[in-house]
Amino acid sequence: MSSLAESANAAVLPRVPIPANGVNYRGKIVLAPMVRSGELPSRLLALKYGADLVWGPETIDRSIIGCERRVNPRNGTIEFSRFPSNGGRPDVVSKASIIYRLDPVREKGRLIFQMGTASPELAVQAAKVVAGDVSGIDVNSGCPKPFSTSGGMGAALLRTPDKLVSILEALVREVGQPFQIGISVKIRILETPEKTEALVSRLVRTGITGLTVHCRTTPMRPRERAIRDQLRMIADVCRKAGVACVMNGDVTSRDQGLALMKEYGVDGAMIATAAEANSSCFRAKADGGLAPWRDVVHEYLRFCIESENRLGNTKYLLNMLIPGKNQEFKDAKLSRTYTDACRRLKFDDLVPLAVQVDEILELDHKWELGPPEGHTRTKAVQNAIENNESAKAAGGGSTRSKVTSPATHNGGPIRTSSIPAPVKNETEQNTLDPSIPAPMPQKSEITA
Numbered sequence: 106m107s108s109l110a111e112s113a114n115a116a117v118l119p120r121v122p123i124p125a126n127g128v129n130y131r132g133k134i135v136l137a138p139m140v141r142s143g144e145l146p147s148r149l150l151a152l153k154y155g156a157d158l159v160w161g162p163e164t165i166d167r168s169i170i171g172c173e174r175r176v177n178p179r180n181g182t183i184e185f186s187r188f189p190s191n192g193g194r195p196d197v198v199s200k201a202s203i204i205y206r207l208d209p210v211r212e213k214g215r216l217i218f219q220m221g222t223a224s225p226e227l228a229v230q231a232a233k234v235v236a237g238d239v240s241g242i243d244v245n246s247g248c249p250k251p252f253s254t255s256g257g258m259g260a261a262l263l264r265t266p267d268k269l270v271s272i273l274e275a276l277v278r279e280v281g282q283p284f285q286i287g288i289s290v291k292i293r294i295l296e297t298p299e300k301t302e303a304l305v306s307r308l309v310r311t312g313i314t315g316l317t318v319h320c321r322t323t324p325m326r327p328r329e330r331a332i333r334d335q336l337r338m339i340a341d342v343c344r345k346a347g348v349a350c351v352m353n354g355d356v357t358s359r360d361q362g363l364a365l366m367k368e369y370g371v372d373g374a375m376i377a378t379a380a381e382a383n384s385s386c387f388r389a390k391a392d393g394g395l396a397p398w399r400d401v402v403h404e405y406l407r408f409c410i411e412s413e414n415r416l417g418n419t420k421y422l423l424n425m426l427i428p429g430k431n432q433e434f435k436d437a438k439l440s441r442t443y444t445d446a447c448r449r450l451k452f453d454d455l456v457p458l459a460v461q462v463d464e465i466l467e468l469d470h471k472w473e474l475g476p477p478e479g480h481t482r483t484k485a486v487q488n489a490i491e492n493n494e495s496a497k498a499a500g501g502g503s504t505r506s507k508v509t510s511p512a513t514h515n516g517g518p519i520r521t522s523s524i525p526a527p528v529k530n531e532t533e534q535n536t537l538d539p540s541i542p543a544p545m546p547q548k549s550e551i552t553a
């Protein structure tokens with residue numbers, strides 16, 4: 106189509122308005138939602154290498170409902186956490202689990218929260234917990250795993266379109282509009298173009314701003330090649346309704362994604378497994394293209410340490426990122442502490458931070474070579490441990506501690522100079538006070 110025809114077309118076609126705190130998916134190459142592989146450090150890694158937007162891992166509605174929101178005083182991240190029930194035994198000490206973690210500075214305007222749900226009411230309740238901190242809520246309607254489909258979630262929603270429509274409409278009305286963020290859905294193709302068209306035609310009338318289509322049917326295995334022959338039709342239905350259409354399935358790089366967007370007339374492209382293997386796939390060839398895996402792993406470990414990521418999760422993605430035939434790298438994957446992983450990979454610059462985070466995460470007793478020479482526990486670490494202790498002593502009631510100042514050690518806060526200072530505006534300060542709920546976004550004008 107000529108650019109003249111394109112602009113004439115654009116002038117007459119409708120567009121679902123992008124809410125003031127939402128994002129437009131058009132022209133974007135984005136990181137896919139990935140359970141385990143889509144935690145905060147990998148999202149920061151993708152953003153570092155040029156991803157325009159990042160989807161968080163699917164989080165089930167019931168697991169985020171009732172979570173406490175708190176700002177981690179050491180790194181400024183926002184943590185949504187909960188305590189296990191303890192079976193009603195106050196004598197049993199339980200530890201808070203962090204269900205979702207985000208970076209309000211580096212992910213600002215770029216994070217989409219993806220939810221697993223089969224109920225409009227629970228979807229709305231869950232979305233409200235995070236809505237003030239994210240740019241959009243996406244409903245997973247493509248997960249084929251029995252744990253998801255057996256509860257009516259994920260790909261099961263493709264077979265219950267009335268329910269899916271009512272979830273999306275409830276989210277648009279009760280979360281999208283008041284919080285001024287976008288609501289979107291991620292689907293798979295159905296077995297015939299007619300069936301897919303009928304479904305998509307309903308979904309785009311719910312008020313959603315975006316629809317991602319994974320170009321595989323529900324029974325297809327991840328290794329089977331994506332099928333793109335329904336894509337033009339889906340993009341067309343979306344375009345006529347003014348909804349952005351993002352393609353997914355076998356997109357392997359920014360450059361390829363942009364070419365596919367042009368070829369199929371879609372608005373954006375989403376990358377999953379290629380980003381798991383090397384997140385620098387988001388970097389255009391003209392800007393350097395794929396980075397050597399060692400550079401990527403260094404950055405990944407730095408983000409993991411800075412965000413105090415759970416070591417088990419860190420190692421999961423290390424396994425993907427490190428090709429590792431070499432013994433040194435095999436050992437690194439087996440490390441039981443951040444300090445040992447950094448030492449084995451010869452990332453000496455990361456060791457001082459790794460030491461502190463091992464202490465905060467209480468991994469330091471696993472150091473293979475003992476404490477580094479001249480090591481003493483810093484004030485920041487001591488504060489963090491005391492906070493953990495007092496939360497435990499309280500019987501696991503609440504993790505939210507009233508923080509009056511960032512924890513510091515001899516030389517200043519734990520966050521490295523590469524992490525922007527925590528947001529110190531009024532809203533953020535209020536969030537440190539447990540009596541004040543998560544911020545509601547400012548109502549502002551809707552932009553087209």
Ligand SMILES: Cc1cc2nc3c(=O)[nH]c(=O)nc-3n(C[C@H](O)[C@H](O)[C@H](O)COP(=O)(O)O)c2cc1C
Nearest residue numbers: 137138139140162163245319354355356376377378
């Ligand atoms: C480890 C892993 C976890 C995934 N978790 C999710 C998820 O939480 N939500 C979702 O909608 N899709 C999930 N997916 C599917 C991807 O988002 C994507 O649709 C699929 O991998 C196809 O994209 P690709 O061909 O680029 O890999 C996951 C995929 C992988 C590999």
